[in-house]
């Protein structure tokens with residue numbers, strides 16, 4: 001390419017993609033911003049067009065449970081940002097996880113998950129998925145070899161959060177990807193806490209990426225959503241492990257998703273069967289808010305990590321605070337991995353331990369003013385939470401400790417306020433402990 005050729009959208013930098021990928025001026029009205037296509041259905045050109053659409057022989061819009069033009073812009077933007085081939089949106093992060101596993105697994109199959117996950121994911125995998133016959137084995141992810149040891153002939157995937165919530169750990173993504181590759185199973189990364197601005201797991205060997213767009217991507221605490229992105233490089237046909245991708249689909253006249261759609265066959269299947277039959281589609285208005293949020297993702301993430309670093313450094317020197325588990329601190333055992341995988345910053349969600357234990361945690365949460373006490377992360381506002389009494393409440397003590405959410409642990413999600421105000425607020429709260 002000479003310097004005078006126009007760039008293809010996939011060659012743009014992340015900041016450009018965040019603003020432009022997937023969106024064009026509206027062809028009918030010229031509207032520059034992506035309109036909210038608040039419609040359930042779409043008129044067919046004629047009977048033949050309708051038949052082709054239903055048979056998946058042409059691309060187009062039928063019904064918003066499957067595809068919607070506003071949601072489609074978000075799907076393309078996310079695929080571009082993650083460096084993947086294609087994406088499919090869902091009504092929430094958990095719905096995206098459901099679609100992923102529904103597309104991968106048969107009843108009786110197994111997958112291996114890091115035990116350091118979002119509490120809701122542990123519950124989803126450990127209880128509800130088991131009832132569907134999808135068996136999850138949790139392992140300590142710090143030593144990648146633990147994944148290899150847990151692989152059996154029925155293992156169909158490995159699921160991790162590279163930057164894990166809570167606990168401030170960073171996993172050795174490249175090493176885990178190599179183990180998945182050896183076993184010929186896909187590596188799925190939940191990239192919610194890092195976002196594709198700070199980490200692109202596909203570059204390091206991940207095959208599927210899920211994001212809860214509810215958090216940093218929509219970014220303002222306004223809209224639920226999730227998205228599944230596929231790398232397009234996993235070969236589903238090497239052995240008989242993934243019949244859902246390689247066997248004829250009776251409800252589409254025997255169509256085979258991998259053969260027909262190739263490098264975007266997985267997201268096609270998740271959409272054409274998963275969304276069709278279970279229906280957790282993203283609302284167009286939520287897609288609109290998320291598209292708008294993503295436009296400022298790079299600027300917001302830069303601010304989030306700068307504030308998080310400053311707060312973590314402040315807490316680390318406070319006499320009432322024990323360990324601060326932020327991977328951006330040079331004292332963190334994960335600092336080298338953070339530098340390797342997340343050079344722009346180690347996110348803005350981390351935990352600290354209070355020396356005085358459970359009651360001190362309750363006093364701090366109740367003593368701050370600017371920090372909101374609530375169960376979310378990735379808001380523009382700073383948030384504080386005591387996981388043991390909220391998000392990780394359903395877990396056993398042992399699971400809680402393993403997930404880095406013991407009784408003395410406080411979780412912070414650092415927002416975009418003035419750093420002096422955040423530190424002052426924590427100072428006030430800690431004075432009551």
Ligand SMILES: *Cc1c(COP(=O)(O)O)cnc(C)c1O
Pocket residue numbers: 092093094095118120121161165190192193212213214215224225226377
């Ligand atoms: C919030 C979250 C989820 C679940 O997403 P929802 O949109 O709430 O369903 C999954 N993983 C992580 C890391 C999260 O923070």
